[in-house]
Amino acid sequence: MENMDLIEHIQQKFPRMSKGQKAIATFIMENYDKAAFMTAGALGRTVGVSESTVVRFACVLGYEGYPKLQKHLQEIIKNKLTTVQRLNLMEGLEADKIIDTVLKMEINNLKTTRQDLDINMFKNVVDDLVKARRIFVIGFRSSAPLAQFLVYYLSYIFESPQLITLGTSDIYAQLVHVCHEDVVIGMGFPRYSNQTVEGLRFAKRRGAKIVTITDNKISPLYELADNCILTKSDMNSFVDSLVAPLSIINALIIMAGLARKDYLVENFSVMEQVWREKNVYAKHDFDFMHKDQQGGE
Template identity: 50%
Template structure:
Protein backbone atom coordinates (compact mmCIF):
# COMPACT_ATOMS: atom_id res chain seq x y z
CA UNK A 1 0.00 0.00 0.00
CA UNK A 2 1.63 3.19 -1.18
CA UNK A 3 0.02 5.58 1.33
CA UNK A 4 1.46 7.36 4.34
CA UNK A 5 -0.02 6.90 7.81
CA UNK A 6 -2.47 9.83 7.67
CA UNK A 7 -3.80 8.65 4.31
CA UNK A 8 -4.30 5.14 5.70
CA UNK A 9 -6.22 6.51 8.68
CA UNK A 10 -8.46 8.58 6.43
CA UNK A 11 -9.01 5.62 4.09
CA UNK A 12 -10.04 3.14 6.81
CA UNK A 13 -11.66 5.53 9.30
CA UNK A 14 -15.30 4.69 8.43
CA UNK A 15 -14.73 0.96 8.95
CA UNK A 16 -13.08 1.39 12.36
CA UNK A 17 -14.65 0.50 15.68
CA UNK A 18 -15.46 3.23 18.21
CA UNK A 19 -12.25 2.53 20.14
CA UNK A 20 -10.13 2.53 16.98
CA UNK A 21 -11.60 5.88 15.91
CA UNK A 22 -10.58 7.32 19.29
CA UNK A 23 -7.00 6.14 18.65
CA UNK A 24 -7.06 7.59 15.12
CA UNK A 25 -8.28 10.97 16.33
CA UNK A 26 -5.65 11.09 19.08
CA UNK A 27 -2.83 10.23 16.66
CA UNK A 28 -3.90 12.87 14.15
CA UNK A 29 -4.12 15.50 16.89
CA UNK A 30 -1.14 14.49 19.07
CA UNK A 31 1.17 12.79 16.56
CA UNK A 32 4.25 14.27 18.22
CA UNK A 33 3.48 12.41 21.46
CA UNK A 34 1.90 9.24 20.05
CA UNK A 35 4.96 8.49 17.91
CA UNK A 36 7.00 7.52 20.96
CA UNK A 37 4.34 5.74 23.02
CA UNK A 38 4.18 1.99 23.50
CA UNK A 39 0.93 0.25 22.53
CA UNK A 40 0.11 -0.09 26.22
CA UNK A 41 0.75 3.58 26.99
CA UNK A 42 -1.21 4.77 23.96
CA UNK A 43 -4.15 2.58 24.95
CA UNK A 44 -4.04 3.86 28.54
CA UNK A 45 -3.83 7.47 27.34
CA UNK A 46 -6.94 7.28 25.15
CA UNK A 47 -8.86 4.83 27.37
CA UNK A 48 -8.80 1.63 25.30
CA UNK A 49 -7.10 -1.74 25.71
CA UNK A 50 -3.65 -2.58 24.37
CA UNK A 51 -5.22 -5.22 22.12
CA UNK A 52 -7.42 -2.52 20.54
CA UNK A 53 -4.28 -0.55 19.69
CA UNK A 54 -2.72 -3.63 18.11
CA UNK A 55 -5.88 -4.31 16.06
CA UNK A 56 -5.84 -0.64 14.99
CA UNK A 57 -2.36 -1.16 13.52
CA UNK A 58 -3.51 -4.30 11.71
CA UNK A 59 -6.56 -2.66 10.17
CA UNK A 60 -4.27 0.01 8.70
CA UNK A 61 -2.26 -2.70 6.95
CA UNK A 62 0.75 -2.85 9.28
CA UNK A 63 2.18 -6.16 10.50
CA UNK A 64 1.96 -4.96 14.09
CA UNK A 65 2.11 -1.91 16.33
CA UNK A 66 5.92 -1.44 16.02
CA UNK A 67 5.53 -1.01 12.24
CA UNK A 68 2.79 1.58 12.74
CA UNK A 69 4.90 3.39 15.32
CA UNK A 70 7.86 3.46 12.95
CA UNK A 71 5.68 4.86 10.16
CA UNK A 72 4.44 7.58 12.49
CA UNK A 73 8.00 8.47 13.56
CA UNK A 74 9.12 8.69 9.94
CA UNK A 75 6.14 10.90 9.12
CA UNK A 76 6.69 13.45 11.88
CA UNK A 77 10.37 13.20 12.83
CA UNK A 78 11.42 16.34 11.00
CA UNK A 79 8.55 18.33 12.53
CA UNK A 80 9.72 17.84 16.11
CA UNK A 81 11.15 20.98 17.64
CA UNK A 82 14.01 20.91 20.13
CA UNK A 83 11.54 21.63 22.93
CA UNK A 84 9.39 18.66 21.90
CA UNK A 85 12.46 16.42 21.85
CA UNK A 86 13.22 17.46 25.43
CA UNK A 87 9.64 16.73 26.49
CA UNK A 88 9.79 13.25 24.98
CA UNK A 89 12.83 12.39 27.09
CA UNK A 90 11.40 13.65 30.40
CA UNK A 91 10.24 10.17 31.36
CA UNK A 92 13.75 8.75 31.22
CA UNK A 93 15.03 8.05 34.72
CA UNK A 94 18.45 9.53 35.52
CA UNK A 95 19.71 6.21 36.84
CA UNK A 96 18.96 4.53 33.51
CA UNK A 97 20.14 7.24 31.11
CA UNK A 98 23.53 5.68 30.35
CA UNK A 99 22.12 2.23 29.65
CA UNK A 100 19.12 3.59 27.72
CA UNK A 101 21.22 5.77 25.41
CA UNK A 102 23.79 3.03 24.74
CA UNK A 103 21.04 0.54 23.94
CA UNK A 104 19.36 3.05 21.63
CA UNK A 105 22.63 3.58 19.76
CA UNK A 106 23.13 -0.18 19.51
CA UNK A 107 19.63 -0.50 18.08
CA UNK A 108 20.36 2.25 15.54
CA UNK A 109 23.36 0.28 14.28
CA UNK A 110 21.41 -3.00 14.23
CA UNK A 111 18.59 -1.45 12.18
CA UNK A 112 21.11 0.17 9.83
CA UNK A 113 22.70 -3.24 9.19
CA UNK A 114 19.30 -4.81 8.48
CA UNK A 115 18.49 -2.15 5.88
CA UNK A 116 21.99 -1.97 4.39
CA UNK A 117 22.14 -1.57 0.59
CA UNK A 118 25.50 -3.17 -0.24
CA UNK A 119 25.32 -2.30 -3.93
CA UNK A 120 24.65 1.37 -3.19
CA UNK A 121 27.60 1.35 -0.79
CA UNK A 122 29.94 -0.07 -3.44
CA UNK A 123 28.59 2.42 -5.99
CA UNK A 124 29.54 5.27 -3.66
CA UNK A 125 33.06 3.90 -3.25
CA UNK A 126 33.43 3.66 -7.05
CA UNK A 127 32.07 7.19 -7.47
CA UNK A 128 34.64 8.56 -5.02
CA UNK A 129 37.48 7.11 -7.11
CA UNK A 130 35.99 8.20 -10.42
CA UNK A 131 35.33 11.82 -9.42
CA UNK A 132 37.61 14.70 -10.38
CA UNK A 133 36.77 16.39 -7.07
CA UNK A 134 34.84 15.06 -4.08
CA UNK A 135 32.84 17.68 -2.19
CA UNK A 136 31.56 16.68 1.25
CA UNK A 137 28.70 18.86 2.53
CA UNK A 138 27.47 18.78 6.12
CA UNK A 139 25.85 21.55 8.17
CA UNK A 140 24.91 22.05 11.82
CA UNK A 141 25.25 18.74 13.73
CA UNK A 142 26.13 16.95 10.47
CA UNK A 143 29.15 19.22 10.04
CA UNK A 144 31.11 16.99 12.43
CA UNK A 145 30.35 14.02 10.19
CA UNK A 146 31.50 15.91 7.09
CA UNK A 147 34.70 16.96 8.85
CA UNK A 148 35.34 13.39 10.00
CA UNK A 149 34.86 11.90 6.53
CA UNK A 150 36.93 14.64 4.91
CA UNK A 151 39.74 14.32 7.46
CA UNK A 152 40.29 10.61 6.80
CA UNK A 153 39.66 10.63 3.05
CA UNK A 154 42.31 13.36 2.76
CA UNK A 155 44.94 10.82 3.79
CA UNK A 156 44.05 8.61 0.82
CA UNK A 157 43.05 11.17 -1.80
CA UNK A 158 44.12 14.67 -2.76
CA UNK A 159 40.83 15.91 -4.25
CA UNK A 160 38.67 16.15 -1.12
CA UNK A 161 36.87 19.41 -0.33
CA UNK A 162 34.83 19.75 2.87
CA UNK A 163 31.95 22.22 2.57
CA UNK A 164 30.45 23.53 5.78
CA UNK A 165 29.43 26.74 7.54
CA UNK A 166 32.19 29.31 7.84
CA UNK A 167 33.45 32.60 6.47
CA UNK A 168 32.35 31.65 2.94
CA UNK A 169 28.82 30.66 2.01
CA UNK A 170 28.44 27.04 0.88
CA UNK A 171 27.75 28.21 -2.68
CA UNK A 172 31.05 30.10 -2.72
CA UNK A 173 32.76 26.87 -1.71
CA UNK A 174 30.90 24.87 -4.38
CA UNK A 175 31.03 27.45 -7.17
CA UNK A 176 33.28 25.30 -9.40
CA UNK A 177 31.43 22.01 -8.98
CA UNK A 178 30.65 20.39 -12.31
CA UNK A 179 29.81 17.24 -14.30
CA UNK A 180 33.00 15.34 -13.38
CA UNK A 181 32.65 16.04 -9.66
CA UNK A 182 30.90 14.26 -6.80
CA UNK A 183 28.95 15.79 -3.93
CA UNK A 184 28.38 13.75 -0.77
CA UNK A 185 25.66 15.53 1.19
CA UNK A 186 25.21 14.46 4.82
CA UNK A 187 22.08 15.51 6.69
CA UNK A 188 19.98 13.99 9.47
CA UNK A 189 16.83 15.25 11.24
CA UNK A 190 16.22 18.00 11.72
CA UNK A 191 17.39 18.39 8.10
CA UNK A 192 19.25 21.63 7.38
CA UNK A 193 17.50 23.61 4.63
CA UNK A 194 20.83 24.86 3.29
CA UNK A 195 22.13 21.31 2.90
CA UNK A 196 19.20 20.41 0.66
CA UNK A 197 19.77 23.60 -1.34
CA UNK A 198 23.44 22.64 -1.77
CA UNK A 199 22.42 19.20 -3.01
CA UNK A 200 20.04 20.74 -5.55
CA UNK A 201 22.77 23.16 -6.65
CA UNK A 202 25.19 20.31 -7.32
CA UNK A 203 22.52 18.44 -9.25
CA UNK A 204 21.77 21.51 -11.37
CA UNK A 205 25.48 21.74 -12.19
CA UNK A 206 25.42 18.11 -13.37
CA UNK A 207 27.62 16.76 -10.60
CA UNK A 208 26.98 13.26 -9.33
CA UNK A 209 25.22 13.35 -5.97
CA UNK A 210 25.21 11.07 -2.94
CA UNK A 211 22.95 11.52 0.08
CA UNK A 212 23.89 10.09 3.45
CA UNK A 213 20.80 10.42 5.58
CA UNK A 214 18.44 8.58 7.93
CA UNK A 215 15.84 6.98 5.66
CA UNK A 216 14.45 6.62 2.16
CA UNK A 217 11.80 9.19 3.18
CA UNK A 218 14.46 11.87 3.66
CA UNK A 219 13.99 14.97 1.47
CA UNK A 220 17.57 14.47 0.25
CA UNK A 221 16.77 11.23 -1.58
CA UNK A 222 14.84 12.95 -4.37
CA UNK A 223 17.94 14.86 -5.47
CA UNK A 224 20.54 12.13 -4.98
CA UNK A 225 21.82 9.63 -7.54
CA UNK A 226 22.71 7.27 -4.68
CA UNK A 227 21.29 7.23 -1.16
CA UNK A 228 22.92 5.56 1.86
CA UNK A 229 20.96 5.41 5.09
CA UNK A 230 21.84 5.01 8.75
CA UNK A 231 19.37 5.27 11.62
CA UNK A 232 19.67 8.27 13.92
CA UNK A 233 16.73 8.07 16.31
CA UNK A 234 17.32 10.74 18.89
CA UNK A 235 17.48 10.82 22.65
CA UNK A 236 16.49 14.19 24.07
CA UNK A 237 17.68 17.13 21.93
CA UNK A 238 20.85 15.26 20.98
CA UNK A 239 21.13 13.78 17.49
CA UNK A 240 22.34 10.17 17.63
CA UNK A 241 25.25 10.03 15.18
CA UNK A 242 26.63 6.63 16.15
CA UNK A 243 25.22 4.65 13.19
CA UNK A 244 25.99 7.44 10.67
CA UNK A 245 29.57 7.60 11.96
CA UNK A 246 29.90 3.83 11.62
CA UNK A 247 28.71 4.07 8.01
CA UNK A 248 31.33 6.74 7.29
CA UNK A 249 33.96 4.54 8.96
CA UNK A 250 33.06 1.80 6.50
CA UNK A 251 33.45 4.18 3.55
CA UNK A 252 36.89 5.28 4.76
CA UNK A 253 38.04 1.68 5.25
CA UNK A 254 36.76 0.70 1.78
CA UNK A 255 38.68 3.58 0.19
CA UNK A 256 41.79 2.85 2.26
CA UNK A 257 41.79 -0.81 1.18
CA UNK A 258 41.87 0.27 -2.44
CA UNK A 259 44.79 2.65 -1.74
CA UNK A 260 46.70 0.39 0.63
CA UNK A 261 50.07 0.59 -1.15
CA UNK A 262 50.02 4.37 -1.52
CA UNK A 263 48.80 4.84 2.03
CA UNK A 264 51.59 2.74 3.51
CA UNK A 265 54.20 4.93 1.84
CA UNK A 266 52.33 8.11 2.74
CA UNK A 267 51.98 7.20 6.41
CA UNK A 268 55.67 6.24 6.59
CA UNK A 269 56.53 9.79 5.55
CA UNK A 270 53.96 11.23 7.95
CA UNK A 271 55.32 9.22 10.87
CA UNK A 272 58.76 10.76 10.30
CA UNK A 273 57.23 14.25 10.27
CA UNK A 274 55.11 13.57 13.35
CA UNK A 275 58.14 12.28 15.24
CA UNK A 276 60.27 15.25 14.20
CA UNK A 277 57.73 17.79 15.42
CA UNK A 278 56.38 15.86 18.41
CA UNK A 279 52.83 15.68 17.08
CA UNK A 280 52.05 12.65 19.24
CA UNK A 281 53.40 11.64 22.63
CA UNK A 282 56.21 9.10 22.39
CA UNK A 283 56.85 6.11 24.65
CA UNK A 284 59.34 8.10 26.70
CA UNK A 285 56.88 10.91 27.43
CA UNK A 286 56.51 11.75 31.12
CA UNK A 287 54.51 14.40 32.93
CA UNK A 288 56.47 17.18 34.59
CA UNK A 289 56.30 16.98 38.32
Protein backbone atom coordinates in the same frame (compact mmCIF):
# COMPACT_ATOMS: atom_id res chain seq x y z
CA MET B 1 1.52 5.55 1.67
CA GLU B 2 5.26 5.87 2.39
CA ASN B 3 5.52 9.49 1.30
CA MET B 4 2.12 10.57 2.62
CA ASP B 5 1.95 12.56 5.81
CA LEU B 6 0.53 10.12 8.33
CA ILE B 7 -1.43 12.80 10.19
CA GLU B 8 -3.13 13.81 6.95
CA HIS B 9 -3.92 10.16 6.24
CA ILE B 10 -5.53 9.77 9.67
CA GLN B 11 -7.62 12.88 9.07
CA GLN B 12 -8.89 11.45 5.79
CA LYS B 13 -9.94 8.19 7.46
CA PHE B 14 -11.35 9.84 10.58
CA PRO B 15 -15.05 10.25 9.51
CA ARG B 16 -15.42 6.47 8.92
CA MET B 17 -13.78 5.37 12.16
CA SER B 18 -15.53 3.84 15.18
CA LYS B 19 -15.79 5.80 18.43
CA GLY B 20 -12.80 4.02 19.94
CA GLN B 21 -10.72 4.48 16.79
CA LYS B 22 -11.56 8.17 16.74
CA ALA B 23 -10.29 8.45 20.32
CA ILE B 24 -7.00 6.89 19.23
CA ALA B 25 -6.80 9.10 16.15
CA THR B 26 -7.44 12.25 18.16
CA PHE B 27 -4.76 11.39 20.68
CA ILE B 28 -2.20 10.68 17.94
CA MET B 29 -2.97 13.89 16.06
CA GLU B 30 -2.69 15.98 19.24
CA ASN B 31 0.20 14.08 20.88
CA TYR B 32 2.11 12.46 18.04
CA ASP B 33 5.45 13.01 19.80
CA LYS B 34 4.28 10.81 22.70
CA ALA B 35 2.16 8.29 20.77
CA ALA B 36 5.06 7.30 18.50
CA PHE B 37 6.91 5.72 21.42
CA MET B 38 3.97 4.08 23.21
CA THR B 39 3.13 0.38 22.96
CA ALA B 40 -0.30 -0.65 21.73
CA GLY B 41 -1.30 -1.51 25.29
CA ALA B 42 -0.07 1.81 26.69
CA LEU B 43 -1.82 3.76 23.96
CA GLY B 44 -5.04 1.86 24.58
CA ARG B 45 -4.93 2.51 28.33
CA THR B 46 -4.23 6.18 27.76
CA VAL B 47 -7.30 6.75 25.57
CA GLY B 48 -9.54 4.20 27.31
CA VAL B 49 -9.79 1.46 24.69
CA SER B 50 -8.55 -2.12 24.45
CA GLU B 51 -5.23 -3.12 22.91
CA SER B 52 -7.12 -5.00 20.18
CA THR B 53 -8.85 -1.74 19.23
CA VAL B 54 -5.47 -0.13 18.77
CA VAL B 55 -4.39 -3.02 16.53
CA ARG B 56 -7.59 -2.72 14.46
CA PHE B 57 -6.97 1.02 14.19
CA ALA B 58 -3.62 0.31 12.56
CA CYS B 59 -5.30 -2.07 10.13
CA VAL B 60 -7.88 0.57 9.21
CA LEU B 61 -4.98 2.80 8.16
CA GLY B 62 -3.62 0.05 5.92
CA TYR B 63 -0.88 -1.41 8.14
CA GLU B 64 -0.26 -5.10 8.85
CA GLY B 65 -0.20 -4.36 12.56
CA TYR B 66 0.50 -1.73 15.17
CA PRO B 67 4.33 -2.06 15.06
CA LYS B 68 4.27 -1.06 11.38
CA LEU B 69 2.15 1.99 12.17
CA GLN B 70 4.38 2.92 15.09
CA LYS B 71 7.55 2.63 13.01
CA HIS B 72 6.10 4.80 10.24
CA LEU B 73 4.88 7.35 12.74
CA GLN B 74 8.33 7.53 14.34
CA GLU B 75 10.05 8.02 10.98
CA ILE B 76 7.67 10.73 9.83
CA ILE B 77 7.58 12.77 13.02
CA LYS B 78 11.32 12.76 13.67
CA ASN B 79 11.70 15.74 11.38
CA LYS B 80 8.68 17.49 12.93
CA LEU B 81 9.65 17.28 16.57
CA THR B 82 10.97 20.50 18.04
CA THR B 83 14.02 20.37 20.27
CA VAL B 84 11.82 20.87 23.34
CA GLN B 85 9.53 17.99 22.32
CA ARG B 86 12.53 15.71 21.86
CA LEU B 87 13.87 16.76 25.26
CA ASN B 88 10.59 15.72 26.90
CA LEU B 89 10.80 12.15 25.61
CA MET B 90 13.10 11.05 28.42
CA GLU B 91 11.78 13.37 31.08
CA GLY B 92 11.36 11.75 34.49
CA LEU B 93 13.72 8.81 33.90
CA GLU B 94 16.37 7.95 36.48
CA ALA B 95 20.03 8.20 35.50
CA ASP B 96 20.51 4.44 35.11
CA LYS B 97 17.41 4.20 32.93
CA ILE B 98 18.63 7.02 30.71
CA ILE B 99 22.03 5.34 30.30
CA ASP B 100 20.45 1.94 29.58
CA THR B 101 17.99 3.47 27.10
CA VAL B 102 20.68 5.39 25.22
CA LEU B 103 23.06 2.43 24.97
CA LYS B 104 20.29 0.04 23.90
CA MET B 105 19.19 2.46 21.19
CA GLU B 106 22.75 2.85 19.92
CA ILE B 107 23.24 -0.92 19.82
CA ASN B 108 19.95 -1.28 17.95
CA ASN B 109 20.98 1.48 15.52
CA LEU B 110 24.19 -0.40 14.72
CA LYS B 111 22.43 -3.75 14.32
CA THR B 112 19.67 -2.36 12.12
CA THR B 113 22.14 -0.41 10.00
CA ARG B 114 24.18 -3.55 9.34
CA GLN B 115 21.11 -5.68 8.59
CA ASP B 116 19.75 -3.19 6.07
CA LEU B 117 23.04 -2.17 4.47
CA ASP B 118 23.33 -2.71 0.71
CA ILE B 119 26.91 -3.95 0.38
CA ASN B 120 27.03 -3.69 -3.41
CA MET B 121 25.83 -0.11 -3.28
CA PHE B 122 28.44 0.60 -0.59
CA LYS B 123 31.13 -0.75 -2.92
CA ASN B 124 29.76 1.45 -5.71
CA VAL B 125 30.21 4.50 -3.49
CA VAL B 126 33.88 3.60 -2.93
CA ASP B 127 34.35 3.13 -6.68
CA ASP B 128 32.77 6.54 -7.30
CA LEU B 129 35.20 8.16 -4.89
CA VAL B 130 38.22 6.46 -6.43
CA LYS B 131 37.20 7.54 -9.94
CA ALA B 132 36.17 11.09 -9.03
CA ARG B 133 38.15 14.10 -10.19
CA ARG B 134 37.25 15.95 -7.01
CA ILE B 135 35.28 15.17 -3.84
CA PHE B 136 33.07 17.63 -1.99
CA VAL B 137 31.43 16.98 1.38
CA ILE B 138 28.35 18.74 2.76
CA GLY B 139 27.09 18.36 6.33
CA PHE B 140 25.66 21.13 8.46
CA ARG B 141 24.36 21.54 12.00
CA SER B 142 24.62 18.25 13.96
CA SER B 143 26.07 16.54 10.87
CA ALA B 144 28.95 19.02 10.64
CA PRO B 145 31.31 16.97 12.88
CA LEU B 146 30.71 13.93 10.66
CA ALA B 147 31.53 15.92 7.53
CA GLN B 148 34.71 17.32 9.11
CA PHE B 149 35.79 13.87 10.27
CA LEU B 150 35.25 12.41 6.80
CA VAL B 151 37.18 15.17 5.02
CA TYR B 152 40.05 14.92 7.53
CA TYR B 153 40.71 11.29 6.60
CA LEU B 154 39.85 11.60 2.92
CA SER B 155 42.57 14.25 2.67
CA TYR B 156 45.15 11.48 3.22
CA ILE B 157 43.55 9.25 0.59
CA PHE B 158 42.61 11.74 -2.14
CA GLU B 159 43.92 15.06 -3.37
CA SER B 160 42.23 18.01 -1.67
CA PRO B 161 38.70 16.86 -0.81
CA GLN B 162 36.69 20.00 -0.06
CA LEU B 163 34.46 20.60 2.95
CA ILE B 164 31.55 22.89 2.10
CA THR B 165 31.13 25.38 4.93
CA LEU B 166 28.80 28.15 6.02
CA GLY B 167 31.51 30.78 5.99
CA THR B 168 32.10 33.99 4.09
CA SER B 169 31.36 32.27 0.76
CA ASP B 170 27.91 30.79 0.26
CA ILE B 171 27.47 27.11 -0.57
CA TYR B 172 26.60 27.81 -4.21
CA ALA B 173 29.85 29.69 -4.80
CA GLN B 174 31.78 26.78 -3.30
CA LEU B 175 30.00 24.33 -5.60
CA VAL B 176 29.86 26.41 -8.76
CA HIS B 177 32.69 24.52 -10.46
CA VAL B 178 31.43 20.96 -9.81
CA CYS B 179 30.75 18.83 -12.86
CA HIS B 180 29.96 15.28 -13.93
CA GLU B 181 33.47 14.13 -13.00
CA ASP B 182 33.00 15.09 -9.35
CA VAL B 183 31.34 13.39 -6.38
CA VAL B 184 29.42 15.37 -3.77
CA ILE B 185 28.76 13.61 -0.47
CA GLY B 186 25.90 14.98 1.62
CA MET B 187 24.83 13.84 5.05
CA GLY B 188 21.83 14.78 7.12
CA PHE B 189 19.51 13.42 9.79
CA PRO B 190 16.31 14.70 11.41
CA ARG B 191 15.82 17.57 11.54
CA TYR B 192 17.23 17.83 8.00
CA SER B 193 19.10 21.02 7.11
CA ASN B 194 17.57 22.90 4.17
CA GLN B 195 21.04 24.20 3.30
CA THR B 196 22.34 20.66 2.86
CA VAL B 197 19.38 19.76 0.66
CA GLU B 198 19.75 22.90 -1.46
CA GLY B 199 23.50 22.37 -1.83
CA LEU B 200 22.98 18.82 -3.07
CA ARG B 201 20.21 19.91 -5.41
CA PHE B 202 22.48 22.58 -6.89
CA ALA B 203 25.36 20.10 -7.33
CA LYS B 204 23.02 17.61 -8.99
CA ARG B 205 21.93 20.24 -11.51
CA ARG B 206 25.62 20.83 -12.23
CA GLY B 207 25.94 17.15 -13.16
CA ALA B 208 27.88 15.89 -10.13
CA LYS B 209 27.36 12.36 -8.84
CA ILE B 210 25.53 12.58 -5.53
CA VAL B 211 26.21 10.28 -2.57
CA THR B 212 24.16 10.75 0.57
CA ILE B 213 24.30 9.34 4.10
CA THR B 214 20.94 9.63 5.82
CA ASP B 215 18.46 7.71 7.94
CA ASN B 216 15.59 6.51 5.71
CA LYS B 217 13.85 6.67 2.36
CA ILE B 218 11.57 9.55 3.32
CA SER B 219 14.61 11.75 3.95
CA PRO B 220 14.88 14.63 1.43
CA LEU B 221 18.49 13.56 0.86
CA TYR B 222 17.43 10.11 -0.35
CA GLU B 223 15.63 11.26 -3.49
CA LEU B 224 18.60 13.39 -4.60
CA ALA B 225 21.16 10.58 -4.41
CA ASP B 226 22.68 8.44 -7.13
CA ASN B 227 23.81 6.21 -4.25
CA CYS B 228 22.44 6.52 -0.73
CA ILE B 229 23.80 4.81 2.38
CA LEU B 230 21.04 4.41 4.95
CA THR B 231 22.06 4.34 8.60
CA LYS B 232 19.88 4.55 11.68
CA SER B 233 20.12 7.59 13.95
CA ASP B 234 17.20 7.01 16.33
CA MET B 235 17.45 8.69 19.71
CA ASN B 236 14.45 9.59 21.86
CA SER B 237 15.86 12.88 23.04
CA PHE B 238 17.11 16.28 21.90
CA VAL B 239 20.51 14.97 20.77
CA ASP B 240 21.14 13.24 17.46
CA SER B 241 22.59 9.74 17.48
CA LEU B 242 25.76 9.72 15.38
CA VAL B 243 27.17 6.34 16.44
CA ALA B 244 25.93 4.30 13.48
CA PRO B 245 26.56 7.09 10.92
CA LEU B 246 30.11 7.50 12.20
CA SER B 247 30.67 3.74 12.01
CA ILE B 248 29.51 3.76 8.39
CA ILE B 249 31.85 6.66 7.65
CA ASN B 250 34.72 4.76 9.26
CA ALA B 251 34.01 1.75 7.06
CA LEU B 252 33.85 4.02 3.99
CA ILE B 253 37.20 5.61 4.87
CA ILE B 254 38.87 2.23 5.43
CA MET B 255 37.58 0.77 2.15
CA ALA B 256 38.65 3.88 0.24
CA GLY B 257 42.05 3.76 1.93
CA LEU B 258 42.56 0.14 0.94
CA ALA B 259 41.57 0.97 -2.63
CA ARG B 260 44.23 3.71 -2.66
CA LYS B 261 46.71 1.97 -0.38
CA ASP B 262 49.92 2.98 -2.18
CA TYR B 263 48.95 6.65 -2.18
CA LEU B 264 47.82 6.46 1.46
CA VAL B 265 51.01 4.75 2.65
CA GLU B 266 53.14 7.34 0.84
CA ASN B 267 51.24 10.21 2.48
CA PHE B 268 51.35 8.71 5.96
CA SER B 269 55.08 8.03 5.63
CA VAL B 270 55.68 11.69 4.87
CA MET B 271 53.36 12.88 7.62
CA GLU B 272 54.84 10.59 10.28
CA GLN B 273 58.21 12.21 9.69
CA VAL B 274 56.71 15.69 9.86
CA TRP B 275 54.80 14.85 13.06
CA ARG B 276 57.99 13.68 14.72
CA GLU B 277 59.99 16.72 13.61
CA LYS B 278 57.29 19.17 14.69
CA ASN B 279 56.41 17.36 17.94
CA VAL B 280 52.77 17.15 16.89
CA TYR B 281 52.07 14.35 19.35
CA ALA B 282 53.13 14.07 22.97
CA LYS B 283 56.63 12.59 23.13
CA HIS B 284 55.74 9.82 25.57
CA ASP B 285 53.43 8.31 22.92
CA PHE B 286 56.43 7.70 20.69
CA ASP B 287 58.55 6.58 23.62
CA PHE B 288 55.90 4.07 24.62
CA MET B 289 55.61 2.70 21.08
CA HIS B 290 59.39 2.48 20.79
CA LYS B 291 59.71 0.57 24.06
CA ASP B 292 56.85 -1.71 23.07
CA GLN B 293 58.51 -2.51 19.75
CA GLN B 294 61.80 -3.22 21.56
CA GLY B 295 60.12 -5.30 24.24
CA GLY B 296 60.87 -2.68 26.90
CA GLU B 297 58.92 -2.17 30.08
